[in-house]
Amino acid sequence: MKTFFKALGNLVKKPVTTKYPFEQTFIPDDYRGLIGFEESLCIWCRRCEAVCPPGAIVFSQDMEGKQTYHYNRAVCIYCGECVRACPKEGALFQTAEPGHCALKEENINNGWNKLFAEALESRELYAAEKKRKAAEKAAADKAAAAAKKESEGNSGTTA
Amino acid sequence: MGKQYEIPVGAQHIALLEPLHFKFTTENEKIINTDANVYYVHRGIELACCSKFKFRQVSFVVGRVCGLCSISHTTAYSQVAEKLLKIEIPKRAKYLRMLVIELDRIHSHLLCLSHVAENSGFEALFMKTMQYREFSMELLEAVCGNRIQYDFSIVGGVSRDLKPQIADSIISRLKTFMPQLDELMDIYQHNWTLSLKNKGVGAITKQQAMELNLVGPFARAAGLSVDVRNETEDLLPWKEVGFEMVTETAGDVYSRNMIRLRELYVSIRIINNIINGLPEGDLITETKAFPEGEATVRLEAPRGELFYYAKGNKTQVLERLKIKAPTFSNVAGMVKGFEGNEYGSAPAIIASYDPCLSCTAR
Numbered sequence: 187m188k189t190f191f192k193a194l195g196n197l198v199k200k201p202v203t204t205k206y207p208f209e210q211t212f213i214p215d216d217y218r219g220l221i222g223f224e225e226s227l228c229i230w231c232r233r234c235e236a237v238c239p240p241g242a243i244v245f246s247q248d249m250e251g252k253q254t255y256h257y258n259r260a261v262c263i264y265c266g267e268c269v270r271a272c273p274k275e276g277a278l279f280q281t282a283e284p285g286h287c288a289l290k291e292e293n294i295n296n297g298w299n300k301l302f303a304e305a306l307e308s309r310e311l312y313a314a315e316k317k318r319k320a321a322e323k324a325a326a327d328k329a330a331a332a333a334k335k336e337s338e339g340n341s342g343t344t345a
Numbered sequence: 346m347g348k349q350y351e352i353p354v355g356a357q358h359i360a361l362l363e364p365l366h367f368k369f370t371t372e373n374e375k376i377i378n379t380d381a382n383v384y385y386v387h388r389g390i391e392l393a394c395c396s397k398f399k400f401r402q403v404s405f406v407v408g409r410v411c412g413l414c415s416i417s418h419t420t421a422y423s424q425v426a427e428k429l430l431k432i433e434i435p436k437r438a439k440y441l442r443m444l445v446i447e448l449d450r451i452h453s454h455l456l457c458l459s460h461v462a463e464n465s466g467f468e469a470l471f472m473k474t475m476q477y478r479e480f481s482m483e484l485l486e487a488v489c490g491n492r493i494q495y496d497f498s499i500v501g502g503v504s505r506d507l508k509p510q511i512a513d514s515i516i517s518r519l520k521t522f523m524p525q526l527d528e529l530m531d532i533y534q535h536n537w538t539l540s541l542k543n544k545g546v547g548a549i550t551k552q553q554a555m556e557l558n559l560v561g562p563f564a565r566a567a568g569l570s571v572d573v574r575n576e577t578e579d580l581l582p583w584k585e586v587g588f589e590m591v592t593e594t595a596g597d598v599y600s601r602n603m604i605r606l607r608e609l610y611v612s613i614r615i616i617n618n619i620i621n622g623l624p625e626g627d628l629i630t631e632t633k634a635f636p637e638g639e640a641t642v643r644l645e646a647p648r649g650e651l652f653y654y655a656k657g658n659k660t661q662v663l664e665r666l667k668i669k670a671p672t673f674s675n676v677a678g679m680v681k682g683f684e685g686n687e688y689g690s691a692p693a694i695i696a697s698y699d700p701c702l703s704c705t706a707r
Contacts, residue, residue, distance in 0.1 A: 189536070193469075202476055212483050212486070214486055214487040214490065214511075216490055216505075216508075217486070217490055217491075218489075218490035218491050218496075237401065237402070239398065239402040239405040239406065263405060263494065263496070264490075264491065264496075265405050265496040265504070266490075266496075266504060267402075267405070267499075267504075270504070
């Protein structure tokens with residue numbers, strides 16, 4: 187009987203559901219949203235890339251050694267581990283903005299996999315180039331030192 | 346002897362929430378034999394944790410084992426990793442972990458209760474319970490920043506602090522929830538239509554519960570007082586925050602409902618105690634050590650005892666990680682619980698077990 191009267195009362199009550207498109211649902215102030223990046227503060231230590239569980243951050247490198255930050259919001263799990271690992275305050279930060287949907291044109295999955303592989307490759311290429319240049323420089327230094335020694339030796343004999 | 350029929354339920358079925366397959370042998374609508382098959386959603390998480398991910402990243406991976414008891418998995422893994430690293434975490438981190446585990450228990454138990462009501466054919470009560478459950482989801486979102494995957498426990502402590510205004514809102518929201526919980530208790534206890542589907546259905550005796558090694562609310566409903574919170578004190582100080590064992594004797598669907606509802610009162614008391622007595626201090630213990638040796642951890646998830654085993658070899662990647670979820674322990678009891686019941690009661694019985702197959706199969 188109690189249930190019956192309650193059911194009657196419910197007929198005149200307002201709906202309890204939130205009118206979503208017209209009223210915003212509850213979002214807390216420190217909601218875990220998109221990761222922001224401030225390039226001017228970054229010290230390029232790549233610690234965020236090392237700790238990221240799903241691999242949503244990757245740095246590519248051009249032949250001059252300049253690094254570029256890449257972030258994929260579809261791969262990110264918004265755990266904030268990169269922000270905790272960042273040694274420079276303010277370079278990486280977590281915003282309260284929810285990650286928005288990806289469009290087909292963005293090619294967010296396959297495109298990211300390709301970009302990730304290319305970024306790692308670019309770093310390897312730069313490292314190899316650096317190594318080659320260092321070896322070249324060392325060889326040149328060695329040759330120069332040898333030449334100097336020889337010339338010194340020659341001058342010693344002539345003197 | 347009448348004619349016997351075999352009725353399959355699952356792995357996809359409208360009355361089932363989980364990818365679980367039961368094969369019932371029925372005779373005149375009575376279930377006389379049951380076969381269960383649970384491994385439909387194997388995802389290879391254990392292997393991934395031991396090969397692809399570093400040990401600090403694994404706590405985020407195991408959080409994805411289960412959506413409902415995400416915090417139990419992350420906390421259990423964090424504890425086992427802390428044992429391997431031989432570190433002690435700050436007391437504030439322990440209290441915050443307990444706070445989120447109890448908030449998680451509230452939402453998980455209310456979800457289970459609502460599904461029991463739905464599968465018993467009481468759709469309005471399902472809606473009502475789900476409506477009252479929403480506050481716990483919003484509180485979890487405010488505390489952890491996310492509704493489902495909390496990522497709150499990390500190796501060495503917790504990732505976020507509890508803000509004073511959020512602590513106040515937890516206390517006030519729990520105060521408004523109390524009369525709602527009393528109302529739910531009244532309906533689940535005294536509603537006549539619900540009692541027809543719940544009382545004396547799917548019963549398990551205490552002796553059977555002991556023999557089949559059941560855990561969680563399933564065992565406590567049969568009168569077996571098993572609760573990890575009552576047995577361990579070293580990792581999380583449960584008794585300090587006012588934990589109390591709840592048991593029933595009948596072991597049927599009704600007493601499982603009662604166990605869950607009465608545990609909610611205990612959870613609310615624990616949360617209030619935690620917030621009132623939250624110690625000051627750091628959130629995390631930093632260390633540069635690597636995991637070494639072997640360790641095991643037990644933790645009371647909403648569904649029962651969760652067991653973690655890990656082995657480290659002084660490298661970034663673990664050598665072995667083993668997860669034993671509570672539902673895995675309960676499968677034998679589930680099969681037993683159907684015996685002698687009508688086939689029509691099977692959905693309500695399955696919901697009352699609160700099975701979590703994605704935990705079990707990982």
